[in-house]
Amino acid sequence: MKTKTIRRDKVNVVTLGCSKNLVDSENMITQLRGNDYEVVHDSNDEDANIIIVNTCGFIDLAKEESVNTILEYAEVKKQGDIDKLYVTGCLSQRYKDDLEQEIPEVDAYFGTLELPALLSRLNADYKHDLIGERSIMTPFHYAYLKISEGCNRTCSFCAIPLMRGKHISKPIEELVKEAKSLARRGVKELMLIAQELTYYGLDLYKKRELPRLLNALADVEGIEWIRLHYAYPSKFPLEIFDVMAERKEICNYLDIPLQHASNSVLDRMRRQITQEETRELIQEARKRVPGIAIRTTMLVGFPGETEEEFEELCEFVQDMEFERLGVFQYSHEEDTRAYDLEDDIPAEVKAERANRIMEIQQDISYRKNLDKIGQTFKVLFDRKEGEYFVGRTESDSAEVDNEVLVDAKTQYVRLGDFAEVKIIDASEYDLFGEILG
Numbered sequence: 001m002k003t004k005t006i007r008r009d010k011v012n013v014v015t016l017g018c019s020k021n022l023v024d025s026e027n028m029i030t031q032l033r034g035n036d037y038e039v040v041h042d043s044n045d046e047d048a049n050i051i052i053v054n055t056c057g058f059i060d061l062a063k064e065e066s067v068n069t070i071l072e073y074a075e076v077k078k079q080g081d082i083d084k085l086y087v088t089g090c091l092s093q094r095y096k097d098d099l100e101q102e103i104p105e106v107d108a109y110f111g112t113l114e115l116p117a118l119l120s121r122l123n124a125d126y127k128h129d130l131i132g133e134r135s136i137m138t139p140f141h142y143a144y145l146k147i148s149e150g151c152n153r154t155c156s157f158c159a160i161p162l163m164r165g166k167h168i169s170k171p172i173e174e175l176v177k178e179a180k181s182l183a184r185r186g187v188k189e190l191m192l193i194a195q196e197l198t199y200y201g202l203d204l205y206k207k208r209e210l211p212r213l214l215n216a217l218a219d220v221e222g223i224e225w226i227r228l229h230y231a232y233p234s235k236f237p238l239e240i241f242d243v244m245a246e247r248k249e250i251c252n253y254l255d256i257p258l259q260h261a262s263n264s265v266l267d268r269m270r271r272q273i274t275q276e277e278t279r280e281l282i283q284e285a286r287k288r289v290p291g292i293a294i295r296t297t298m299l300v301g302f303p304g305e306t307e308e309e310f311e312e313l314c315e316f317v318q319d320m321e322f323e324r325l326g327v328f329q330y331s332h333e334e335d336t337r338a339y340d341l342e343d344d345i346p347a348e349v350k351a352e353r354a355n356r357i358m359e360i361q362q363d364i365s366y367r368k369n370l371d372k373i374g375q376t377f378k379v380l381f382d383r384k385e386g387e388y389f390v391g392r393t394e395s396d397s398a399e400v401d402n403e404v405l406v407d408a409k410t411q412y413v414r415l416g417d418f419a420e421v422k423i424i425d426a427s428e429y430d431l432f433g434e435i436l437g
């Protein structure tokens with residue numbers, strides 16, 4: 001009789017960085033479980049004997065967090081409390097040689113595309129029948145869907161292409177299969193992610209095919225919301241707005257990092273777009289998709305950013321009244337084109353500029369939230385926290401945007417369900433509501 005061998009090893013996968021890394025960890029966990037490994041994710045329990053750290057190498061702060069995490073586990077290994085320590089992800093892709101020298105306690109380092117090698121090191125097979133299957137680590141009702149890997153752009157500040165390589169789109173059929181599998185497991189909201197969403201299809205189909213992909217995903221039964229993250233503004237395919245307006249499943253939401261508004265800075269950043277073209281694009285989005293929520297991120301403190309250039313950015317943010325906005329401070333990354341420029345903006349000026357932008361945005365956000373009082377929205381409930389059920393409207397993505405709070409002492413909603421909510425109060429970044437019916 002054939003008996004199944006259960007491994008006694010237990011793996012803890014520790015994920016740092018963005019949602020794209022999370023998806024990689026989810027795939028890794030599925031493969032390990034498919035090989036009979038017991039796997040936990042980001043666990044604080046100390047019973048795992050194998051640790052895999054999936055690192056981030058995006059900017060200074062992220063790199064520091066990744067290195068500190070590796071060092072912590074290297075120490076745990078030295079104490080004899082774990083058997084093996086592996087490191088993968090962006091930081092490891094970018095600085096493998098240095099890390100091998102600096103932190104030799106790690107048993108092996110792997111790059112972003114080396115999952116099969118990592119599995120082989122664990123005596124596990126890379127199972128092709130598990131491609132597209134994922135162990136979801138987000139709440140069961142939403143999941144990220146990575147539609148491509150890498151980026152062909154040449155933004156001068158960005159180290160991502162160094163770590164993630166050239167753009168590779170996943171075929172539409174594969175993504176639809178993945179979406180169907182997620183829907184069968186209760187996922188209602190898909191968050192599409194990529195380094196550069198709008199490039200989708202150019203490598204594979206020789207044309208931009210995001211609209212076709214969106215239509216195909218919107219047809220998947222059970223998927224009620226599809227949300228778009230990380231669109232590049234230059235040569236934006238405007239048909240995306242038409243699909244968004246036509247299909248109720250595509251959220252009226254666009255995450256489009258703009259980085260700056262001063263033409264001279266945009267030029268130095270090699271963003272291939274001007275402020276005038278950006279304004280036209282945002283106007284077009286608002287015309288074609290009334291009520292669209294636009295999320296953007298700005299980058300302050302780029303080499304040579306003068307006070308005048310920064311003021312231009314402030315005016316732009318003030319004028320455009322984005323629904324959501326975040327700010328990064330420039331991080332001087334070796335091997336990028338901007339590394340040849342002098343990182344001449346002092347850290348305190350970068351921080352002060354970031355704060356000034358966020359102060360402008362805070363007022364805008366508060367005003368927009370106050371306008372919502374008295375209105376009713378469809379809300380998807382993510383979690384219960386303290387005395388509140390916490391959910392989001394179509395205008396808000398998980399973890400980065402506004403939330404809707406409903407008093408859990410007097411009302412009830414099942415997590416993962418949609419409900420109609422009337423907004424009764426607002427703060428800068430949150431809404432308070434009552435469930436109707």
Ligand code: SF4
Binds near residue numbers: 152
């Ligand atoms: S489009 Fe985004 S990921 Fe690509 S190089 Fe520019 S900033 Fe980096």
